[in-house]
Amino acid sequence: MAKIKLILASKSPRRQSLIESLGFPFEVRIKEVDEVYPSEMETDKVPVFLAELKAEPLVDQLQQNEVLITSDTVVINNDKILGKPKDYNDAFQMLQSLSGKSHKVVTGVCIQSLNDKISFAETTIVHFATLSKNEIEFYIENYKPFDKAGSYGIQEWIGAIAVHKIEGCYYNVMGLPVHKVYKTLQERFLD
Numbered sequence: 001m002a003k004i005k006l007i008l009a010s011k012s013p014r015r016q017s018l019i020e021s022l023g024f025p026f027e028v029r030i031k032e033v034d035e036v037y038p039s040e041m042e043t044d045k046v047p048v049f050l051a052e053l054k055a056e057p058l059v060d061q062l063q064q065n066e067v068l069i070t071s072d073t074v075v076i077n078n079d080k081i082l083g084k085p086k087d088y089n090d091a092f093q094m095l096q097s098l099s100g101k102s103h104k105v106v107t108g109v110c111i112q113s114l115n116d117k118i119s120f121a122e123t124t125i126v127h128f129a130t131l132s133k134n135e136i137e138f139y140i141e142n143y144k145p146f147d148k149a150g151s152y153g154i155q156e157w158i159g160a161i162a163v164h165k166i167e168g169c170y171y172n173v174m175g176l177p178v179h180k181v182y183k184t185l186q187e188r189f190l191d
Contacts, residue, residue, distance in 0.1 A: 004113075004189055007062065009054050009070045010175075014153070018176045019069065024185070031057035035072070043081050047072045047108025048119050055110045067189050068112045073175045075150025077103040082150040091140050091151040095158075098150065100130035105150070105173045109181060116188055122177035124168030126154070131162055 006026035008019050019026050033053055037046050050072035058068055075082040077097055085091035102125055110119045139158045145151045152158050154166075154173040171178045 003065055004185070005063075005066050006185075007058070007066050007068045009058055009068065012147075012175055014155070015071065015175045018171055018174065018178050019181075022178060022182055022185075029058055029061070033057060043074070043076050043079055044104075044106055044121065044123070046081060047074050047106045048110070048121050049108065051108040051110040052119055055112055059112060062112070062114055064114060066113065067185065069109065069181065070112075071107055071109045071176055073105060073107040073149050073172075075103055075105055077101070077150075084149055085146055085151045087146075088140060091145060092136055094151040095131060095136045095139070098128045098131075098152070099136070099162075100128060102127040103150070107172050107175065107177055109177065109184075111181070111184055111189065113189055118184060118188055120180065120184070122169055122172045122180055124166055124170070124172045126163055126173060127165040127167075128162045129164050131158075135161065 004024060006019060006024045007029050008016060008026050009030055010016065011030055016028060035050050037049050041049060051070045054070040055068055062068055082094050085094055105124045105126055106121055108121045143156050145153060154163055166173065169177045169179060
């Protein structure tokens with residue numbers, strides 16, 4: 001489709017699948033970074049901060065036609081960031097705190113070439129039905145959501161039974177607002 005090659009800095013199979021769906025050639029390059037942000041930072045600003053942090057060690061490796069994409073997704077409930085759960089109990093507590101309420105999912109994205117850079121955040125509001133203890137236990141035991149912010153994947157069983165409404169981009173909740181990424185690539189990085 002285009003004369004660019006995307007470099008995705010993410011181990012997430014969901015993000016890799018979403019990038020692949022855009023139709024550009026891409027490869028995965030990862031340099032581990034400490035995902036630490038200032039404690040006083042507003043929760044909505046954290047994902048863009050972390051996306052830019054993930055880009056820093058990879059920028060100097062970019063070739064002329066390459067475009068680097070880094071991102072970070074957080075679940076924000078009552079102005080508190082829910083990261084990836086540490087263990088079963090942590091996952092249970094997170095899902096219990098989301099049950100019967102709405103929360104925000106914010107993905108920060110940094111798109112960068114040798115000549116251009118843009119960062120943005122996309123927010124989706126997710127409305128959860130009330131979950132029983134058994135439903136939460138079943139989900140954790142069968143889907144092991146320990147690699148997911150907020151302890152859930154919207155594309156899994158829990159999304160089907162718990163998410164009764166979303167406001168915003170569905171793919172954003174999976175980890176990448178693909179429409180906005182595609183539009184940005186078209187407007188800023190394609191000749």
